[in-house]
Amino acid sequence: MIILGISALYHDSACAVMADGQVVSAAQEERFSRRRFDPAMPVRAVRACLRDAGLSIADVDHVAYYERPERKLARQLWMGLPELPETSPSALFRLDADRPFRQIEELLGFTGPVTAVGHHEAHAASAFYQSGFATSALFTADAVGEWTTTSYGRGGPEGVELREEVAFPHSLGLFYSAVTSYLGFAVNSDEYKVMGLAPYGSPRYADRLARLVRDEDGDGGGRFRLDLDYFDFSGRGPMYTERLAELLEEPAREPESEISRFHTDVASSLQEVLENVLLRKLRHLHRETGESRLGYAGGVALNCVANRRIREEGPFEEIFVQPAAGDSGGAIGAAAMVHHELTGEFAPRRLTDAKLGPPGATRGAPGWLRRAGVPYTDFTGDERALLERTADLLADGAVIGWYQGRMEFGPRALGARSILADPRDPGMRDRINALVKKREAFRPFAPAVVEERCAEFFELDGPSPFMLDTATVRQGAELPAITHVDGSARVQTVSSAQDRRFHGLLTAFAQRTGFPILLNTSFNMRGEPIVAQPADALVCFVRSDLDVLVLGDHMVLREDIPGHWAARLEELLPYRKPPISRDVYSFL
Structure with missing residues (x-):
């Protein structure tokens, strides 16, 4: 079927x-x-x-x-x-x-x-049917889907059942987005920036923000309410009211303006309040279901810092977070749920690889490179030589656009549409932020590490193939380009069975440096989607300051790209404004 x-x-x-x-x-x-x-x-x-x-x-x-x-x-x-x-x-x-x-x-x-x-049924099903669990508790949290913002349920051979919910306008996702907007970032887009900003501050406003999210059940149940005096979800203006500025005793930050200690402290406070609420609600879910395993999805599930606390302090022994936890993943959940309902078939399957998208047709690359007069090296049939040469360039400080095989599904680049660099270089983060990604300097980059050696460098138990958890970087692992200000990193583990070529590159880099680890960030420029087709990769390579492009089996060097290409592409490819407002959630 x-x-x-x-x-x-x-x-x-x-x-x-x-x-x-x-x-x-x-x-x-x-x-x-x-x-x-x-x-x-x-x-x-x-x-x-x-x-x-x-x-x-x-x-x-x-x-x-x-x-x-x-x-x-x-x-x-x-x-x-x-x-x-x-x-x-x-x-x-x-x-x-x-x-x-x-x-x-x-x-x-x-x-x-x-x-x-149902929207939250699709979220829950996206986690349950890809978790490999025969039964599990199910938790979803996002901004809003139809009326639901948070749901509690259970999955098993009989299907997905949501037993309890919190309804709009009371929403953890909207709470986080409203404060994101107050901090001068775009809602429904930049919440992860606030998560990255939080470790730079201290949660001295947590008590104040906690007043805005109150448990409705005195016994620690699942329901909660926002204090709506501080929020405006009408879609006719900012998502917060002047009461929020009065509570925090500072006006809202203007977009792109300087970030002060006040802003980092508000971000830290927001993150702590979110984590504390999530832990309370998950303890309630555990009591209600008695399950030892949890399937988790919805946009809030992409908050990898909160995911770490849930794993370390939460009541569940095993957690599966769906890698495309936002709305895109609802397509998988809806399909899985309908398949189960129509056929009655249920076979637990664990998703271990998020590279579910179509592969780019790189076989045609030599032809259009030749026609454009661009030199390239063809490693077809000699993968070892490709990996050795790429590892040499990385060890020498090159920043590489890495385009291979099937495209990742979800927001993370996991070694198929990635920008790679040496994590040991203390200047690499600033270089990529300023010249390639064109983004804020405070935002961290993530490491990819071979799964079998992860524990040598990171305090992480078990695999983390989807980059949805953070871990402490072990003392002695000098990795400044991927270590956040709080000593953590958002780790992706790579197994040979999951991605043989990427694992081979990490291994080749380790042979030169002792570190089977690379800085791994998404292959795109600020404000643009991750590249999909080979032509997208070449355009991004030309417009950015990347040193090398590895397109399947073919390697192109920056020095061989005609100098006028970048200016011409800027004329042909103007920046496309995203179809969402930067300070109003797209309800309609």
Whole structure:
């Protein structure tokens, strides 16, 4: 049975192709449209994933959609009234519960059965059916899906059951986003920047922010409420009110302005409050279900610092966080849930590799490089030579764009669409931040390490293949380029079975340096999606300050790129504004 899962028409749309309960291809639309957070029906992603699976739309038996549009419309109308008649025509166009089903037929060409599942059911299913657990507790937390913002449940052979929920406007995701906006960062986009900023401060405002998220049940239950005097989720202005500035005794930070100690302390306080609430709610879930394992998804699950505390201090013995935990992963969850409901089949499978996207066709690279007059080295048939040469360049200080095989699904680059560098170089973080990523200097970079030697360098028990947890860097491991100010790192472990070529590169680098570790960040420039096609990789390489591009089996050096290319590309590829507001969550 072929099921196509769809997440669309909110933000970060995506698709997943599932064959007999197994995900065979999944990708986000933004990678192909080159429009960050693209919310459109994922026409390009569907086409690419079906082609990757050797299928056409005619082969699809069923489409699974990741939310119930009629429930979402009810919340949208509740939010918009009484101003709704004044809403712009474009907003009114989106207030259409039939739109997803109409576009599935008109844009994707699918005329068969379509089943819509609840948004948080899709989140929970995305974690449970990829966890490999026979049974587990299930927890989801995000900004909002239809009406739900947080849910508690259980998964087992009988399916996914959500037993308790917290409803909009009371939301941990919106709480974090509102303070993100107050700190001058873009909501629904830059929350991870606030997480990265938090270790620079101290949580001296935690008591004040904690007043804004109160447990509703005195016995430590699952429900909580926000103090809505401090928030405005109408979508007609900032997500916070003046009461928040009064509480914190400072005005909101202007975007791109200087970051002060006050801002780092607010970030630290916000992070601590979020972690404390999550721990309380997970203890409640553990008491209610009695399960020793947890499946966790939703946008809040991408907060890897909180994930570490959940693992270390939480009540569950084993935790699985879905690598595409945000809305894009809902495509996998919806497909898995519908497959189980239609077939009754349940076979626990553990997802160990997030490289689920279509591979780039690098075989054509030599032809267009030759036509452009760009020299390159072809290592086809000699992988060892490719890895040895790349390791030499990395050890000599080169920053390398690494493009290999299937594309990652989710927000993290995991060795397929990555920028790689030497983690021992104390100047490397500033160099990549300033010249390649064009981003804030305080943001940390992550390490990729061979799984079998991870414990030598990081205080981490077990594999971490999805870069969704942080760990303390062990004393004596001099890795300044990937060590955050608090001595932690967001670790990705790499096994040979999972990614033989990337593991081989890490091993070759270790033979030269003693460290089977590389700085690993996503292959893109600020404000743009991660590269998808070989042409995207070449464009990013030319526009950035990368030294080397490794495109499959082919290597291109910076010195061989014509000098006028970068200026010409800037003219042809103007910056595309993301389809979300920087300070208002995209509710409509």
